[in-house]
Amino acid sequence: MSGEMAAVGDIATGALIGRAVEPRAGETAHARGHHDHGLCLNCGTTLQGEFCHACGQNGHVHRTLTSIGHDLLHGVFHFEGKIWRTWPMLFLRPGELTRRYIAGERARFVSPLALFLFSVFLMFATIHTFNGEVEGIGLTPKQQLVAVENIDKQIAVAKAELAAAEAAQKGSSDTTRTLEARSQLRTLTKARNLVAPSAGSGQFYTKWPLLDKGIAKMNANPGLMLYKLQSSAYKYSWALIPISIPLVALLFLWRRQYKLYDHAIFVTYSLSFMMFLVVLLSLCLTVGAPYWVFATLLLLAPPVHMFAQLRGAYSLRKRSALWRTIALMTFAGVALTAFGLLLVVMGLMG
Numbered sequence: 001m002s003g004e005m006a007a008v009g010d011i012a013t014g015a016l017i018g019r020a021v022e023p024r025a026g027e028t029a030h031a032r033g034h035h036d037h038g039l040c041l042n043c044g045t046t047l048q049g050e051f052c053h054a055c056g057q058n059g060h061v062h063r064t065l066t067s068i069g070h071d072l073l074h075g076v077f078h079f080e081g082k083i084w085r086t087w088p089m090l091f092l093r094p095g096e097l098t099r100r101y102i103a104g105e106r107a108r109f110v111s112p113l114a115l116f117l118f119s120v121f122l123m124f125a126t127i128h129t130f131n132g133e134v135e136g137i138g139l140t141p142k143q144q145l146v147a148v149e150n151i152d153k154q155i156a157v158a159k160a161e162l163a164a165a166e167a168a169q170k171g172s173s174d175t176t177r178t179l180e181a182r183s184q185l186r187t188l189t190k191a192r193n194l195v196a197p198s199a200g201s202g203q204f205y206t207k208w209p210l211l212d213k214g215i216a217k218m219n220a221n222p223g224l225m226l227y228k229l230q231s232s233a234y235k236y237s238w239a240l241i242p243i244s245i246p247l248v249a250l251l252f253l254w255r256r257q258y259k260l261y262d263h264a265i266f267v268t269y270s271l272s273f274m275m276f277l278v279v280l281l282s283l284c285l286t287v288g289a290p291y292w293v294f295a296t297l298l299l300l301a302p303p304v305h306m307f308a309q310l311r312g313a314y315s316l317r318k319r320s321a322l323w324r325t326i327a328l329m330t331f332a333g334v335a336l337t338a339f340g341l342l343l344v345v346m347g348l349m350g
Contacts, residue, residue, distance in 0.1 A: 095312015112268035
């Protein structure tokens with residue numbers, strides 16, 4: 001239950017941060033039946049309508065407890081109404097959404113950065129709630145020693161059982177007991193190696209003192225390192241944007257009408273879609289959707305979306321959009337690899 005509550009909190013926080021990045025500038029005033037005229041309670045300007053034309057505050061200020069819940073729901077689900085126009089286009093007409101936003105239609109849609117922030121929070125909240133956190137062994141050296149001693153005792157018993165099974169098998173065609181004993185011994189051996197890695201495993205050094213210190217921490221407590229990598233992925237997810245922009249720009253070096261700003265909008269909307277896709281895949285796993293549904297979404301959705309967004313955003317012909325899609329899929333792998341290395345370095349040095 002606490003996991004679900006934490007997830008709701010994450011989603012609400014993501015939406016509210018997105019709202020902070022995406023202010024209400026340009027939105028149309030919704031008629032609410034309040035047309036109080038007088039002075040703005042925020043800046044003192046004489047009101048000429050429902051909203052103050054100087055600071056933008058609503059002329060009617062709620063002073064009830066329910067207004068707090070209303071503001072929260074409005075911030076999380078409404079996004080000034082833009083989210084319900086942005087989501088369908090992001091999924092079905094991503095190229096048109098990108099092109100129209102670059103062309104100046106800002107009031108109708110959620111900005112790429114606000115949508116990206118919301119998608120990050122939603123993705124991690126969904127993974128945390130339905131799939132759990134990535135957990136490692138996370139044992140202290142003392143706990144490792146005790147665990148190894150217990151496993152060694154079980155291994156000794158398993159070896160004795162295997163020897164007895166092999167002795168009993170002589171002159172008999174029944175190998176069931178022997179196979180079971182060997183399987184148990186293999187499982188215990190793997191468990192021992194997982195709890196206490198063999199000497200020298202993972203022991204590599206870079207001659208960079210700060211990084212080597214992090215490597216030593218990883219060897220001592222791999223579970224803690226996995227937790228740090230999770231935390232780094234959450235905190236530094238924004239780094240995917242600057243990593244990806246130059247790669248997309250390479251696809252349009254000879255088309256000077258497209259600037260880095262254009263590529264930034266393209267990349268941010270594209271990354272937002274991919275994170276929403278992860279949310280959808282996570283939900284498919286949770287509800288036990290057929291494997292072919294999961295595989296189809298995983299393998300076809302990214303390239304199809306890239307193709308549609310490239311063709312629409314940059315006004316490309318099918319052939320031109322196709323080869324760029326293939327190249328962009330490769331670049332996506334490069335970007336993810338660079339991001340993964342960044343997470344490892346930040347985790348080791350943290």
